[in-house]
Amino acid sequence: MPEAPAQAERFGKARAERSTALLEDYVELIADLFAANGEARAADVARRQGVTHPTALKNIARLRREGLVTARPYRGLFLTDAGRKLADAARARHRVVVDLLIAVGAPREAAEADAEGMEHHVSKATLKAFERFLAERRPADRDEAPQRQADEDESKTS
Amino acid sequence: MPEAPAQAERFGKARAERSTALLEDYVELIADLFAANGEARAADVARRQGVTHPTALKNIARLRREGLVTARPYRGLFLTDAGRKLADAARARHRVVVDLLIAVGAPREAAEADAEGMEHHVSKATLKAFERFLAERRPADRDEAPQRQADEDESKTS
DNA sequence: GGAAAAATTTAGCCGAGGCTACATTCCTGT
DNA sequence: ACAGGAATGTAGCCTCGGCTAAATTTTTCC
Ligand SMILES: [Mn+2]
Ligand SMILES: [Mn+2]
Ligand SMILES: [Mn+2]
Ligand SMILES: [Mn+2]
Numbered sequence A, B: 001m002p003e004a005p006a007q008a009e010r011f012g013k014a015r016a017e018r019s020t021a022l023l024e025d026y027v028e029l030i031a032d033l034f035a036a037n038g039e040a041r042a043a044d045v046a047r048r049q050g051v052t053h054p055t056a057l058k059n060i061a062r063l064r065r066e067g068l069v070t071a072r073p074y075r076g077l078f079l080t081d082a083g084r085k086l087a088d089a090a091r092a093r094h095r096v097v098v099d100l101l102i103a104v105g106a107p108r109e110a111a112e113a114d115a116e117g118m119e120h121h122v123s124k125a126t127l128k129a130f131e132r133f134l135a136e137r138r139p140a141d142r143d144e145a146p147q148r149q150a151d152e153d154e155s156k157t158s
Numbered sequence C: 001g002g003a004a005a006a007a008t009t010t011a012g013c014c015g016a017g018g019c020t021a022c023a024t025t026c027c028t029g030t
Numbered sequence D: 001a002c003a004g005g006a007a008t009g010t011a012g013c014c015t016c017g018g019c020t021a022a023a024t025t026t027t028t029c030c
Helices: A004-037 A042-049 A053-065 A081-103 A108-121 A124-137 B004-037 B042-049 B053-065 B081-103 B108-121 B124-137
Strands: A069-071 A077-079 B069-071 B077-079
Touching: A004 A042, A004 A053, A004 A069, A004 A077, A004 A081, A004 A108, A004 B004, A004 B042, A004 B108, A042 A053, A042 B004, A053 A069, A077 A081, A081 A108, A081 A124, A108 B004, A108 B108, A108 B124, A124 B108, B004 B042, B004 B053, B004 B069, B004 B077, B004 B081, B004 B108, B042 B053, B053 B069, B077 B081, B081 B108, B081 B124
Parallel strands: none
Antiparallel strands: A069 A077, B069 B077
16 A cells, blocks of 8 residues: 555545546537537537536536636637637647557547546656657557457447 | 537546546545555545545445445444455556556656546456556566565555 | 543535526527 | 527536534543
């Protein structure tokens, strides 16, 4: 067992990350919707999050309080500079995490699903390690070329 | 962007895992305390979680409601069969996640810290992939830092 | 044996993040 | 042009997981 203070610090870090996970997912999603549709509507956020629209609105109200999003009544959502910055960082980290999971052999769909939760707990140091690992394994490769194979059918994906 | 229903499912999975993360960490911790001290006290759980003792008590009440823990008033905590089973699985998965992070190059302390949050989002399929990856790399990887952790240490923590 | 200390439990308070029900405002199709 | 439907907003409820303060029980130690 780790020393008690070190362990408490780790648990505290995980708790803090849990509280920012929603912010990160929302700004990332809003940025994606904006890029894809030219606008980001609360109803779209709710549908893609899989929550009711009052829940999405309440969470968006929190994003506004934290200065990540602006919105005028009955209009779409807009990211502030801080929101865009956070969205870009979240999106880049998200992609690295997915790529790493696939690189070590996770099935693609499991990688996509697990990354959605894992990403929020990846520190800068670990993210750097992931990038280095990917750079070594896949030198300047871009498209899909699944050579390393672990492909098996598992309907049980949780 | 992924299809809306698929994305909603991933977010929903992450939300569900967030709600079981606390259960897993608590039973794992209680099992470790029991193994190390011969008993698990609520005060120890609180200190190692880095929360106040009423908070720990309230969460332990939830563990009891969910049939993972039993406790007699003013006495220590005991895992039920279900609790022990969950603790064993959580501990095993935790170790695999830490080992994998280190294997891909994360600094040891970052790996230990990040794993505390990440572990709860690792699906069975991904865990299997981690184990395969480690099994392939373990025999060859022998250059630094003797990592083979013996089972338990008894570092008198009270 | 009894007082002091420590551990445990109870009783609130709070914010985050879910939900339903209902009200309001836009927008679209006829 | 306007009626109906979709989107948006408000109100109120819930659980979870933090906290402090205070009461109770157990343990320790003189
Ligand atoms: Mn993401
Ligand atoms: Mn996410
Ligand atoms: Mn753990
Ligand atoms: Mn954990």
